[in-house]
Amino acid sequence: MSALVRLEAVSKSYATPAGTVTAVQDLSLEVAQGEILGVIGYSGAGKSTLVRLVNALEKPTSGRVFVGDDELTALPEKRLREVRREIGMIFQQFNLFRSRTVAGNVAFPLKLAGVKQPERDARVARLLDFVGLLEKAHAYPEQLSGGQKQRVGIARALATDPKLLLADEATSALDPETTADVLALLKRVNRELGVTIIVITHEMEAIRAIADRVAVMDSGRIVESGPVYDVFAHPSTTAAARFVATVLHDRPSADTLTRLRAAHPGRLVTFAVPEQKGFTGQLSRAFADHGVENEIVFGGIGELQERSIGALTYELTGADAAIDAALDALRARGVDLVEEVELEEQTA
C-alpha cells in the first residue's frame, strides 16, 4: 500500500497577541491508501490544525505536505482549490448550508466541479440513497436530526468522489446511538467505496469502532501511533494509556488502586491478557511453583477487532523473594506485567 497523505516535519504556529502558539510541531505522518486513521488527543492538541493542513486550509510554517502526487506546500492557491475538490470534509457542527435544501447542499460541490444537469441530479439522488436520506431531498437542514444532518454532510463530502475524507469530530455532537450509526456509515464509505478516512476525535470509542490505525496527539506532536489493537493492548505513553482507560476499564485507576491497597495487604500486580489460550493457568502454575498465594482483585477481558484484550490485577501474598522469583519467571516467558507499587513510585 502506498501513502495517500504524507506530512514531513510539519510545524504550524500562529502569532497571537499573547505570543506565538505552536499548534503542530515537527510532525511527520503517513496515511496509507484505503485505511482509516484515527487521530486522538485532548482539546488544543492540534488535531483540527492537522486536518486543515492536509486540505491546505492552513499553510504550514515549515515542512511539506503531500496528498497523492501533489505537494500542497508547493502549489498556488488556484491549484489548491482543485485539490480541495478532491478531498471531502465533514464537521462537528455539520456546517450545512441553511439556505439550501438537502439536495441543494449535496449539489453544491458538484456545481463547483462543473457537473451539469441531468447528471448532477442523478448523482445527488445516488448519494442521498447511499446515506439513506433520499426521501429528505427537499427538506431543509433545520428539519433534520443531528444524525441525519451528518449523513447529509457525508453525502455532500462524497459528491465529487474524493479519495480522501477528513472527519473533524464528526460524531462529537451526537448521542451514543447516533454516533454508532454515523461511524458504521463511515466504515461503509471506507469498505465499499475505498475512501481513505482520517478521523479526528477526542473519543476513544470512535477510534475503537472504526479505525485501523491510531495516532495519539499531545501538544502538537504525535506521541504514539500504531495499529489500534497494539496501542490499546500496550499503550506506551501516559497520554495513550489515559485514552485507552476511557474505553477499557480493565486497569485500576489511581482511586481504585488506593481502595484496593486498603483492602488487600499483599502486592498488587496487573497482567495484560495476551491472545493465547491458557494464560490464567500459566499464572497459577508459576505462583504455585514458588508458593505464592494469589487472588484476582480487579480486571476484565473484552474484544477489540475480533481479538481478546484485557488486563487482570492479582493480589500476591507470600515471601517477597518468592514473589520476585515468580514474577521474574513470568517476565522471562514474555508475560507483560506491571507491579502497581512500581507504577505508583514512577508517577508520584
Added chain:
Amino acid sequence: MNDFIGSIDVYLSAIWQTLFMALASLVVSGILGLAIGVLLYATRPGHLLENRVAYTVINVVVNIIRPIPFVIFLIAIEPLTIRVIGTYIGVYAATFAIAIGASFAVARIVEQNLVGVDPGVIEAARAMGAGPLRIIATVLIPEGLGPLTLGYTFLFVGLIDMSAQAGVIGGGGLGEYAITWGSQRYNWTIVYIAVATIIVIVQLGQFVGNRLARRALRR
C-alpha cells in the same frame, strides 16, 4: 380641506416623488452598500479577502460619513450632485444624495448581518474548493439573506425619512408638500394628511419587508 382638494394634483405627484426617491435610492444604496458592506466583512482580519489596509481605509471612510446628519450631508454633497445630475434641486438630485448618503449606513447594516453568518459554512465551502468571490455570491449572501432583508426593511423606513428631509432643499415629495402647502400656509390639515400618508407607506414597506424576510428565514 378645500386647499387640499385644490392641491390634490400636487399631493398625488408628491406621493409618487416620495415613492420614487425611496425606491430608487433603496435600489442604488442597496447595491452600493452591499458592495461596501461585503468588502468590509471580507477584508476583516481572518476573513475571505483579509486585507488590513483596505479594511482600515473603508472602515474609516464609513465611520466618518455615516454619522453626518443627513440635512448637512445633502448640502455638503451638492457640488458632486451638480456634476452628476446637473442640478442640486429636484427629485433626481435628492434621490442621488439620499442614495449616496444611505450607502454608508447600508454598508454597516450589511457588514453586521454578514458577521452573524455561521463561519462554519464558509469553512465548509472553502474546504470544497470554492474561491472567495464564489463563496460571497453563492454562500455568504444567501445564508445572510433573512437578516439582510430585515436590515433593508429598516433601511426603507430610513429612506422615507431622508426623502422628507430632502424636501427642505426642494427635493419634492411629501416632505416638501407638507412644508410648502401645509405648515407655511398654516394649513394643518395638509400637514396631517402628509403625515398619515407617510405612515401608510412606512407600514406597507414594513409589511412587505417582513413577509420577504420570513420567507427567506422559512418561518
